[in-house]
Amino acid sequence: MALVRDNRFLNLKLSLPQASTTIFPCCFPMAATTTASAKVTCVANNTVSATDLDRINVLGSGNSGTVYKVTHKTTSEIYALKKVKEDMDSTSRCQLLREIEILRLVDSPYIVKCHDIFQKHSGEVSILMEYMDLGTLESLRGSAITEDQLALIARQVLKGLNYLHELKIVHRDIKPANLLRNSKEEVKIADFGVSKVVVKSLNKCNSFAGTCAYMSPERVNSEADVAEEDKANVYAGDIWSFGLTMLEILVGYFPLVPQGQKPDLATLICAVCLEESPKAPEECSEEFKSFIDCCLRKKPSERWTASQLLNHPFLLRQH
Numbered sequence: 471m472a473l474v475r476d477n478r479f480l481n482l483k484l485s486l487p488q489a490s491t492t493i494f495p496c497c498f499p500m501a502a503t504t505t506a507s508a509k510v511t512c513v514a515n516n517t518v519s520a521t522d523l524d525r526i527n528v529l530g531s532g533n534s535g536t537v538y539k540v541t542h543k544t545t546s547e548i549y550a551l552k553k554v555k556e557d558m559d560s561t562s563r564c565q566l567l568r569e570i571e572i573l574r575l576v577d578s579p580y581i582v583k584c585h586d587i588f589q590k591h592s593g594e595v596s597i598l599m600e601y602m603d604l605g606t607l608e609s610l611r612g613s614a615i616t617e618d619q620l621a622l623i624a625r626q627v628l629k630g631l632n633y634l635h636e637l638k639i640v641h642r643d644i645k646p647a648n649l650l651r652n653s654k655e656e657v658k659i660a661d662f663g664v665s666k667v668v669v670k671s672l673n674k675c676n677s678f679a680g681t682c683a684y685m686s687p688e689r690v691n692s693e694a695d696v697a698e699e700d701k702a703n704v705y706a707g708d709i710w711s712f713g714l715t716m717l718e719i720l721v722g723y724f725p726l727v728p729q730g731q732k733p734d735l736a737t738l739i740c741a742v743c744l745e746e747s748p749k750a751p752e753e754c755s756e757e758f759k760s761f762i763d764c765c766l767r768k769k770p771s772e773r774w775t776a777s778q779l780l781n782h783p784f785l786l787r788q789h
């Protein structure tokens with residue numbers, strides 16, 4: 471069984487950094503295809519520079535850095551600015567480069583838009599993103615959400631996943647904390663720190679990166695005797711994580727361990743690899759039960775794809 475090398479359960483808090491000083495031209499230009507829509511235009515068609523932004527407050531911290539709510543001094547437009555930690559080890563630096571590579575590739579209404587990337591002389595990197603005013607889907611856990619409301623969310627996340635998978639990108643860290651929403655009822659996928667563009671070595675995508683709790687059986691136990699067709703189906707890992715996320719939001723607790731219990735690693739590994747997949751509660755609609763079943767099939771090749779799920783009766787029913 472794969473060894474646990476992951477530390478993403480840690481929630482490192484960083485102290486407020488000093489105000490930024492010199493900024494030199496960005497070393498991470500956005501892709502030509504995305505530039506037109508992704509660059510922030512303000513006065514006289516200039517793009518936003520880091521010195522044009524005022525910090526309002528901290529929105530949250532993750533392993534890779536701290537995210538601030540910022541406002542543009544002239545236009546008063548609000549953005550989220552992720553200031554990446556400076557003292558990164560080589561793994562985190564690698565993740566940052568990968569995240570930037572992916573941000574340059576993507577442009578979809580279902581993915582949090584990256585407007586620009588700044589780098590200072592010191593090497594400090596900041597990512598300017600679209601601001602999602604209602605934060606992550608974590609806040610919906612236990613909020614007595616209805617199936618119809620969940621279907622609206624599920625459809626948008628699946629459209630985002632379908633877009634990524636068509637571009638041969640696996641997200642590898644789908645969970646409530648990486649899905650953001652705003653008051654326009656939009657839900658978007660964020661945080662591409664452990665995502666990967668699939669090139670040739672498909673089964674390498676099953677490496678132990680991401681948040682263990684939401685990992686699919688084939689990723690948790692990557693050394694199991696898995697059929698070639700299942701190894702090649704790297705996108706199915708995102709669908710497992712998506713299914714768990716949807717179920718968690720509806721029932722209000724993490725579905726792989728009994729309600730109220732904190733998931734420790736051993737319990738999680740047993741639950742994912744040895745026990746039956748979690749199911750939607752009996753009182754849910756048949757459509758939702760079937761939807762969850764299609765996402766949480768143990769064999770990756772039997773799990774539905776994002777495009778198939780978009781045509782599942784749970785998402786097609788009249789509201």
Ligand SMILES: Nc1ncnc2c1ncn2[C@@H]1O[C@H](COP(=O)(O)OP(=O)(O)OP(=O)(O)O)[C@@H](O)[C@H]1O
Nearest residue numbers: 529530531532533534535537550599600601602661
């Ligand atoms: N675009 C955004 N708009 C609004 N809030 C955001 C945005 N991006 C991030 N946040 C908030 O900042 C918090 C931290 O974001 P970040 O991406 O650093 O966290 P994370 O997902 O825990 O990261 P990591 O996976 O690198 O540990 C999020 O949990 C969210 O509350």
